[in-house]
Amino acid sequence: MNGWIGKILRVNLTHQKLTVESLDAKVAEDYIGGRGLGLKYLYDEIDPSIEPLSEENKIMFATGPLTGTGALAASRYTVVTKSPLTGAIANSNSGGYFPAEMKFAGYDMIILEGKAKEPTYLWIDNDQFELRSAEELWGKDVNETTEWVVEQTHPEAKVVCIGPAGENLVKFAAIMNDKGRAAGRSGVGAVMGSKNFKAIAIRGTNGVSVADPQGFMDNVAFAHEELKDPYMSETIAKYGTADVVEFSNEVGLLPTRNHQQGTFESAAKIGGIALAKDYNLKGANRTKACFSCPTACGRVTKVTEGKFKSSGEGPEYESMGALGSACGISNLEAVIKGNHVCNEMGMDTISAGSTIACAMELFEKGLIPKEDIGFDLNFGNGEGMVDLLYMAARREGFGDKVAEGSYRLASHYDASEYSMTSKKQEFPSYDPRGGQGFALGYATSNRGGCHIRQEVHCVEFFGISLLDIVETGGNLDRFATEGKPDVVKKIQDYYCMIDSSGICNFIVIATPKAEVLVKMIETCTGIDFGGLDGFLKTGERIFNLEKMFNIKAGFSNEDDTLPKRMLEEPFTEGPGKGHVVQLAKMLPEYYSVRGWNDLGVPDQSKLEELGIASI
Numbered sequence: 001m002n003g004w005i006g007k008i009l010r011v012n013l014t015h016q017k018l019t020v021e022s023l024d025a026k027v028a029e030d031y032i033g034g035r036g037l038g039l040k041y042l043y044d045e046i047d048p049s050i051e052p053l054s055e056e057n058k059i060m061f062a063t064g065p066l067t068g069t070g071a072l073a074a075s076r077y078t079v080v081t082k083s084p085l086t087g088a089i090a091n092s093n094s095g096g097y098f099p100a101e102m103k104f105a106g107y108d109m110i111i112l113e114g115k116a117k118e119p120t121y122l123w124i125d126n127d128q129f130e131l132r133s134a135e136e137l138w139g140k141d142v143n144e145t146t147e148w149v150v151e152q153t154h155p156e157a158k159v160v161c162i163g164p165a166g167e168n169l170v171k172f173a174a175i176m177n178d179k180g181r182a183a184g185r186s187g188v189g190a191v192m193g194s195k196n197f198k199a200i201a202i203r204g205t206n207g208v209s210v211a212d213p214q215g216f217m218d219n220v221a222f223a224h225e226e227l228k229d230p231y232m233s234e235t236i237a238k239y240g241t242a243d244v245v246e247f248s249n250e251v252g253l254l255p256t257r258n259h260q261q262g263t264f265e266s267a268a269k270i271g272g273i274a275l276a277k278d279y280n281l282k283g284a285n286r287t288k289a290c291f292s293c294p295t296a297c298g299r300v301t302k303v304t305e306g307k308f309k310s311s312g313e314g315p316e317y318e319s320m321g322a323l324g325s326a327c328g329i330s331n332l333e334a335v336i337k338g339n340h341v342c343n344e345m346g347m348d349t350i351s352a353g354s355t356i357a358c359a360m361e362l363f364e365k366g367l368i369p370k371e372d373i374g375f376d377l378n379f380g381n382g383e384g385m386v387d388l389l390y391m392a393a394r395r396e397g398f399g400d401k402v403a404e405g406s407y408r409l410a411s412h413y414d415a416s417e418y419s420m421t422s423k424k425q426e427f428p429s430y431d432p433r434g435g436q437g438f439a440l441g442y443a444t445s446n447r448g449g450c451h452i453r454q455e456v457h458c459v460e461f462f463g464i465s466l467l468d469i470v471e472t473g474g475n476l477d478r479f480a481t482e483g484k485p486d487v488v489k490k491i492q493d494y495y496c497m498i499d500s501s502g503i504c505n506f507i508v509i510a511t512p513k514a515e516v517l518v519k520m521i522e523t524c525t526g527i528d529f530g531g532l533d534g535f536l537k538t539g540e541r542i543f544n545l546e547k548m549f550n551i552k553a554g555f556s557n558e559d560d561t562l563p564k565r566m567l568e569e570p571f572t573e574g575p576g577k578g579h580v581v582q583l584a585k586m587l588p589e590y591y592s593v594r595g596w597n598d599l600g601v602p603d604q605s606k607l608e609e610l611g612i613a614s615i
Helices: 025-031 034-045 098-105 142-152 185-194 213-226 230-251 272-278 317-323 332-345 349-364 382-394 406-412 436-444 456-460 484-501 506-510 515-525 532-552 564-568 583-594 604-609
Strands: 007-012 017-022 059-063 077-082 089-094 109-113 120-125 128-133 158-161 175-177 181-183 197-203 298-303 310-313
Touching: 017 128, 025 034, 025 532, 034 059, 034 077, 034 089, 034 109, 034 484, 034 532, 059 098, 059 185, 077 098, 077 181, 077 185, 089 175, 089 185, 089 532, 098 158, 098 197, 142 158, 142 197, 142 332, 175 185, 181 185, 213 506, 213 515, 230 272, 230 298, 230 317, 230 506, 272 298, 272 332, 298 332, 310 332, 317 332, 317 349, 332 349, 332 382, 349 382, 349 406, 436 456, 436 484, 436 583, 456 484, 484 515, 484 532, 484 583, 515 532, 532 604
Parallel strands: 007 109, 120 197
Antiparallel strands: 007 017, 059 077, 059 109, 077 089, 089 181, 120 128, 158 175, 158 197, 175 181, 298 310
16 A cells, blocks of 8 residues: 555553554545544444443544655644543544654554553554553653653654543543644543553654655645745744734634633733743744644743743644633733643643633632632633643542533533533634634534634635635635535535645645645545545545434534524624624525535435445
């Protein structure tokens, strides 16, 4: 095989048995890799109605055919499982160096199943592998775990692991790799912790072959030229995604005080310019790049003194919104510290920050008494935010409720309407009232509140033209509903392919024509999509199989919705003043465009068209 290695490592923790299996070539062609490949195997191997933290659940660590090749930012893999946060499909994507190392060691996917009797980790050295005791690691944070495992295995080993949050089954625990990279969303780290599984260390010394080396490198060269776009090569390279804070605030999208508003008066204090000026490391160590990426959007930051003293990677834009403006916090040092705590303890910064923001609003409304928390939790309390992050990771005191996510926390106080979630997953740092298409994407996302499974905001907010996907390019009225269902559907299908290919979606932002990715996968693997339509049809197959997983897990059209605040409470200030999400106007058309019935269930004819009628 080309692109794909052709091998899967299955790890049965219950029986301490490891076996190598051949990758089904037809499945690879139909589902590509990453998000799609992991989904197909999970769908075939578990009952979607199982309890996510039960022994019956499985975790798929799936690379894409481009992962580990010379393609730009070919650094990604996807963790696929059933989410303990949402109960829906979970597909959490990460970069760094671990994913490419998986391919170099000779594996397209690692399947984790069963449950170990004692804390365990896995060491893989090319075609040699073994399970080892992780007793000494249990309780250690991500940095400590990574360093210990490297010492015990090989200096060149790449490590994926959970921190204390995963061990304690925090509903939004992350799976971390390379210390600062995160498969962050949907609580995948809790599933790993439920299996008494701490880490994977891997070392590989092989390469990845491609079907058409010259054609492949021609496409890579073209993508390199596209990356010379000033925004990617200058702004993102200088500030990272933190640059987006000021822009989001300017256009009225920045979640403020648990999404009560979309503008934050102190945005400049927690934005990219302030971060770069005072807290980014200087010199050669100031940035972090993933495998095969010339952009290096990651920052290395340090607070040198005081109660928020810390150092590490980030924060990225999403973390600055969730831990900053959403919590009403204008102290950038608190935001930086909060981000470092999440990385060290192994937690999703988005859900962690948003859950604390929800708790802050409930406290200010008198719905959570001070004695439950142990201290005042007003908006703006940076020290309280950081304390709660530690408490949540360890499930100490009120942190035990925070560890359940905002929906369960708010429901405990009969106030679920203050949880800013879709399918119980917290919104990222863009308020959906700022764009109708983006809002529809939130509501219909198969994994719950999410922006990177349907980056409609790139078109609606940033004016980026996905030229051969959305004919109107970047000229969409973000507050209009007309045509948005079709736009959302196409971009959702497209992003299924991006997440399955093994490249970072930043390359898509820089390269506005999908044809580049089509040709890159074709010249890498040798498969023929038959043009853009066939390529998108593959993405549509993946999206519909996710939908069927959720339906079998108990989800219905009633779950394709947003909180009351988004539907009935307009912004009272900023560019979005007066706007709410007009979901009822768009959802029926969206179902129709997708070939689903009025209840949001794929018709049999649609499943037949996609080649998945047998499910």
